[in-house]
Amino acid sequence: MAAAAWGGARLLWGRLRQGSGTLPGSYAVRVAPKQYLLQNKNLMWIQFSLGTDLHTVFQSYGNMPLVSISDEPDTLYRRLSVLVKGHDKAVLDSYEYFAVLAAEELGLSIEKVYEPPRKIERMTLLKSVHIYKKHRVQYEMRTYYRCLELKHLTGSTANVYLEYIQRNLPEGVAMEVKKTKIEKLPEHIQKPIWDTLPQLFPVSVVLDKICSHATPVIVDGVTSEKEETCKGQKTYYNHQAEGFPPPPPPPPPEQLGNLASDYFLGAYPALGKKLHGLNRTATALGR
Amino acid sequence: MLPRLRGAWTLALLQSAANSTAVPQNRSESGGTHWRRREVPRHNRLLGIPRTKKMPVDQDWSNVYPVAASFKPSVVPLPIRMGYPMKKRAPPSKEGNLELIKIPNFLHLTPGAVKKHCAALKNFCTVWPTALDSDEKCEQHFPVEIDTVDYVSAGPSIRNPKARVVTLRVKLSKLNLDDHAKKKLIKLVGERYSKDTDILTITTDRCPLRRQNYDYGIYLLTVLYHESWKTEKWESEKTDADMEEYIWENTCSQKNVLDTLLRIKAAEKISDVPREELLASEIVENYKNSVVLLKNEGETEDNMSKYKESVKKLLNLQGFQ
Numbered sequence: 001m002a003a004a005a006w007g008g009a010r011l012l013w014g015r016l017r018q019g020s021g022t023l024p025g026s027y028a029v030r031v032a033p034k035q036y037l038l039q040n041k042n043l044m045w046i047q048f049s050l051g052t053d054l055h056t057v058f059q060s061y062g063n064m065p066l067v068s069i070s071d072e073p074d075t076l077y078r079r080l081s082v083l084v085k086g087h088d089k090a091v092l093d094s095y096e097y098f099a100v101l102a103a104e105e106l107g108l109s110i111e112k113v114y115e116p117p118r119k120i121e122r123m124t125l126l127k128s129v130h131i132y133k134k135h136r137v138q139y140e141m142r143t144y145y146r147c148l149e150l151k152h153l154t155g156s157t158a159n160v161y162l163e164y165i166q167r168n169l170p171e172g173v174a175m176e177v178k179k180t181k182i183e184k185l186p187e188h189i190q191k192p193i194w195d196t197l198p199q200l201f202p203v204s205v206v207l208d209k210i211c212s213h214a215t216p217v218i219v220d221g222v223t224s225e226k227e228e229t230c231k232g233q234k235t236y237y238n239h240q241a242e243g244f245p246p247p248p249p250p251p252p253p254e255q256l257g258n259l260a261s262d263y264f265l266g267a268y269p270a271l272g273k274k275l276h277g278l279n280r281t282a283t284a285l286g287r
Numbered sequence: 288m289l290p291r292l293r294g295a296w297t298l299a300l301l302q303s304a305a306n307s308t309a310v311p312q313n314r315s316e317s318g319g320t321h322w323r324r325r326e327v328p329r330h331n332r333l334l335g336i337p338r339t340k341k342m343p344v345d346q347d348w349s350n351v352y353p354v355a356a357s358f359k360p361s362v363v364p365l366p367i368r369m370g371y372p373m374k375k376r377a378p379p380s381k382e383g384n385l386e387l388i389k390i391p392n393f394l395h396l397t398p399g400a401v402k403k404h405c406a407a408l409k410n411f412c413t414v415w416p417t418a419l420d421s422d423e424k425c426e427q428h429f430p431v432e433i434d435t436v437d438y439v440s441a442g443p444s445i446r447n448p449k450a451r452v453v454t455l456r457v458k459l460s461k462l463n464l465d466d467h468a469k470k471k472l473i474k475l476v477g478e479r480y481s482k483d484t485d486i487l488t489i490t491t492d493r494c495p496l497r498r499q500n501y502d503y504g505i506y507l508l509t510v511l512y513h514e515s516w517k518t519e520k521w522e523s524e525k526t527d528a529d530m531e532e533y534i535w536e537n538t539c540s541q542k543n544v545l546d547t548l549l550r551i552k553a554a555e556k557i558s559d560v561p562r563e564e565l566l567a568s569e570i571v572e573n574y575k576n577s578v579v580l581l582k583n584e585g586e587t588e589d590n591m592s593k594y595k596e597s598v599k600k601l602l603n604l605q606g607f608q
Contacts, residue, residue, distance in 0.1 A: 076419070078432065160408050164408060168355070175440070179437070183432075186505055194516060
């Protein structure tokens with residue numbers, strides 16, 4: 001049967017949100033590695049044929065659990081919108097019945113199921129290869145739509161449902177899945193960092209990307225007690241690092257604090273080239 | 288042949304004739320055993336009984352169609368007809384019907400089969416936390432919303448370049464912003480902020496991968512937040528035209544009102560009343576509120592009538608309509 005074949009052929013990660021959700025007791029507590037049983041079986045067969053020792057090769061899959069639980073919290077989707085497109089309305093009708101039945105069986109809450117209006121693309125082409133302009137032929141391509149909106153799904157459930165739905169997508173039908181994930185505010189946005197960080201030279205480079213009317217003022221990069229803003233911080237802009245000493249190695253992470261830019265640059269240095277360079281010159285001044 | 292063996296040989300010949308198949312055995316006349324090519328016997332389906340006739344009524348249908356498969360007329364026990372009917376004829380029957388084979392069928396997804404699949408899949412699902420049963424609670428605990436789109440279609444490539452777009456939405460009331468920071472943020476983002484719903488929308492698609500776009504979106508949000516808390520030197524040059532809303536303090540309207548009231552008091556020969564007391568008096572408060580309403584919300588019936596009332600009270604013109 002398909003279900004047994006599924007269970008045997010693939011292990012899925014089941015992720016549990018900490019502190020919530022109820023699971024029956026048969027789940028394994030330890031984290032088992034992902035296994036592809038069919039591939040392993042083939043490997044087993046090859047090893048058998050090479051005449052290796054039976055005891056070292058044989059693994060029992062009978063009591064190996066299929067579900068494993070990891071520590072990372074589950075993602076939460078406030079809404080999942082599944083839009084299917086096809087040329088045949090009857091096929092979409094059947095597919096909608098199947099998708100709705102599957103959602104109900106898995107206990108998902110269906111917000112609404114509706115049919116957006118169809119779109120017809122028509123084209124008028126010449127009938128003949130050469131001349132005969134007055135004789136044309138007309139074609140049309142009809143696209144029918146069906147939309148199914150589900151709400152309040154966890155990441156694991158959404159993955160399971162979508163994989164099931166997508167594996168059983170009929171030929172000639174396309175799907176778009178719009179997921180709305182909800183998240184907490186990142187830690188770096190809870191409070192402004194300017195109060196906590198000592199002697200930092202914040203350099204605003206994003207302004208000229210986001211807000212074209214903000215013109216950065218070029219100030220000579222010497223600290224002066226008079227140049228204090230009403231918040232009590234010193235602000236400097238440095239565009240061209242002319243005549244400055246060569247940039248020192250980047251400061252240890254504790255100095256810069258929990259800036260998301262630092263994290264971002266660490267991951268994608270190619271993107272923040274200008275910012276990175278300016279940060280370096282800024283810290284040169286800070287010495 | 289010797290006459291005494293004739294009976295046995297004839298018996299053997301008769302037996303072989305009885306065992307032979309219905310296909311005519313056209314061997315070559317020279318007596319060889321070679322088959323002519325077009326008369327090679329093939330598996331003769333006409334002889335077999337179709338599976339539909341051998342099916343028990345109480346069988347499990349998911350054993351017949353466990354996975355997606357094309358329509359097989361000898362396996363599906365339904366008298367289906369499909370296609371355009373010829374003149375005075377019924378639509379073509381299921382045997383050899385290409386239309387039935389072409390169309391995708393859902394024979395492997397009967398309700399019973401779907402229920403079995405879902406029962407097996409239920410183990411891999413987790414429960415939505417019961418504390419977040421309404422949208423408001425979701426918003427309160429999880430203010431940031433991330434929108435991503437996945438595309439599934441058949442074609443030479445499974446990738447879709449539109450799949451890398453990420454949209455980040457957050458309500459500004461959930462962020463820790465003071466008055467100046469909020470105004471600065473709104474000025475920084477421009478069109479990405481919607482005043483009616485108080486939602487800031489950041490759409491990123493400049494990176495090639497979705498994960499990168501998501502990281503960039505979070506980075507933008509962080510930078511905007513921190514930048515808006517800073518006050519630059521040049522922000523003190525903010526003019527009246529830059530102001531988002533009308534503030535009554537230190538405007539000519541306030542000066543005019545004070546002047547008028549002082550002159551009224553002087554005309555009535557009352558001693559100098561201090562300015563703060565005048566400012567704090569109810570008449571002036573009324574006037575101030577009506578002017579602020581007019582300037583911020585525009586001219587409506589309500590606002591104009593409030594302004595009229597406050598001016599009448601200010602100038603002691605109760606008699607006027």
